Amino acid sequence: MRIVIATGNQDKVREINEILSGTDFEAVSMKSIGINPDIVEDADTFEGNALIKAKAVHALVNDYVMADDSGLCIDALNGAPGVYSARFCGENSTYQEKFDKIFEMLKDVSNDKRTAHFVCAIAVVRPDGSSFTVKEQCDGILQKTPMGSNGFGYDPIFYVPEFGMTTAQMEPEQKHKISHRGKALASMVAKLCEK
Ligand code: IMP
Numbered sequence: 717m718r719i720v721i722a723t724g725n726q727d728k729v730r731e732i733n734e735i736l737s738g739t740d741f742e743a744v745s746m747k748s749i750g751i752n753p754d755i756v757e758d759a760d761t762f763e764g765n766a767l768i769k770a771k772a773v774h775a776l777v778n779d780y781v782m783a784d785d786s787g788l789c790i791d792a793l794n795g796a797p798g799v800y801s802a803r804f805c806g807e808n809s810t811y812q813e814k815f816d817k818i819f820e821m822l823k824d825v826s827n828d829k830r831t832a833h834f835v836c837a838i839a840v841v842r843p844d845g846s847s848f849t850v851k852e853q854c855d856g857i858l859q860k861t862p863m864g865s866n867g868f869g870y871d872p873i874f875y876v877p878e879f880g881m882t883t884a885q886m887e888p889e890q891k892h893k894i895s896h897r898g899k900a901l902a903s904m905v906a907k908l909c910e911k
Contacts, residue, residue, distance in 0.1 A: 722773040722783035762837035774841040836896035852899035
């Protein structure tokens with residue numbers, strides 16, 4: 717069966733295809749089947765935004781559709797930047813600017829309170845219009861100095877104590893095993909394959 721991924725991001729499509737290999741599902745990107753709707757992600761939860769994206773694409777195709785939404789939640793900032801992670805500090809800001817703003821906001825926070833989570837929600841809409849969401853997280857601590865050059869986004873400041881390194885210092889397969897996105901995809905596959 718085909719599952720359309722409601723994202724323009726080819727890396728996500730590839731990663732999802734790898735995880736779906738061995739199941740009856742083949743992931744195709746919405747772009748590869750000529751769909752590219754304008755979607756306004758204005759929910760205030762990860763699940764809400766994932767569902768908005770999956771439903772918008774499902775309105776145009778009669779297939780399984782999946783979408784994900786993710787971000788960084790900092791405990792000392794009451795979960796910010798959360799669903800605004802990509803836009804934090806201004807849409808066009810660099811990640812170094814985002815890091816600097818976080819360092820400034822956390823300057824009086826003690827080391828043991830610099831805890832954070834990457835969160836990923838995935839929404840699936842089935843051909844009959846029924847839907848489900850899954851959400852997973854990856855726990856870490858915010859470093860004061862960026863380290864590593866793998867990954868993307870906030871990875872250089874996200875330190876995972878069990879591995880003694882940031883997610884930007886991990887090999888992709890290593891990050892994939894413990895990451896919010898890897899775990900959410902695994903939960904999604906388990907739910908899709910439920911009889
Ligand atoms: P989206 O799910 O592609 O909209 O990503 C939301 C934003 O959250 C990204 O642009 C990053 O800033 C951040 N983010 C989500 N997942 C990760 C990750 O695995 N590493 C680093 N940053 C992430």
